[in-house]
Amino acid sequence: MANKGCIIRLSRYRNALLRLKALNFVKVFSENLADSARVTAVQVRKDFSLFGISGNRRGGYLIEELIAKISAILGKDEVQRFVIVGIGNIGQALLHYPGFKKSEIEIVAGFDIDQNKHNRQAAVPILPLEELGNFVEKNKIRFGIISVPDSAAQETLQLMLQAGIKGILNFAPICLKEPQNCVVRNLSLETELENIIYFTVLAEKEETGK
Amino acid sequence: MANKGCIIRLSRYRNALLRLKALNFVKVFSENLADSARVTAVQVRKDFSLFGISGNRRGGYLIEELIAKISAILGKDEVQRFVIVGIGNIGQALLHYPGFKKSEIEIVAGFDIDQNKHNRQAAVPILPLEELGNFVEKNKIRFGIISVPDSAAQETLQLMLQAGIKGILNFAPICLKEPQNCVVRNLSLETELENIIYFTVLAEKEETGK
DNA sequence: TAGATTGTTAATCGATTAACAATC
């Protein structure tokens, strides 16, 4: 019913709503949210209707109420805890990424095979990879991030599955197959940049072509 | 003609092809590439046909040739240089991200308002934000990455536009409007994780619902 | 009531998939 695009838009609406709330606004119209997420007002209302969210005809939506409803849909009624496997550049950055807090996302531990990186005392501890299974089970963690080199991505996935992880974001530039019982999203930074390069070069060509 | 999804898939095919080449393979079938990018073989051939890439009926595709053709489409005939504005967690990680090398992507400088972060001697120098315009112009940089807090994202975009940047990846969780003459892709890590959370919770509900 | 906005149904658009023709 709701597709991936729709959920991404809900996240964006929520981000905008939090900002509006901080500015003490009370009401919002679909047109405002459309501006913030770079879509049309119809799209906003359609997205809401998929989840039975309704406003006041003529009066728009109450910001507080909308935030509560979208937050519930996105699973923000509780803090969602993640582990990270692979404490390289990206893993290290995500370990203390400040932006997660307002999204009720918490990184609770990192794991790496390199013992020079281990640090049990840190606020977010970095532990030996062997401890992943126990830690995940003991702390009932459901989400994981893979930020290992691509050669290690597949086996990291296996470890996470064995540990009982149910949702994974994979930064390695290798497309992991989505297994039964686990959601996997492949996001490669190289690929994102290549996308921008392609469409930029294309736009330039079109311009000079005219 | 070619949509965003298609270009992302081309990147993935290319990644897989590089790996196959490293293993000394010579030929590849659309079925193989389909496996690597988690799509169907028809999708692969359709993508290729959009760009006039053809193989040998019965004989598949020559890996070397395919890499060359896809690389040309993705703008890899020359190294594409990026600047990063905002040397926080993410910016710092991207500055030295090893995965960019094989994609012919080079980060040439970082910029920040915090002078404690400045370092002209580093391999990838970190410079005061005021120098962005000059640097970009002098070095003919066309691509930029925004990794500043969301409150600063909009003005960073303006600075980049003035400097002449033509393609931008924005990590701030605020949706920047795509201006004339510049490609902007908004990628927020919070949003990506929220997406995974939603679909994981959904899958769990469906399972227990049965 | 008139005007503005929401909410829904139907139409359109674009991307994926199926079917099949071409050919090595």
Next chain:
DNA sequence: TAGATTGTTAATCGATTAACAATC
């Protein structure tokens, strides 16, 4: 020739958009 794979055209599917009805 028979079999396997590519390449293309047509059909399907799903998401977005347009049109309009509902109502505050």
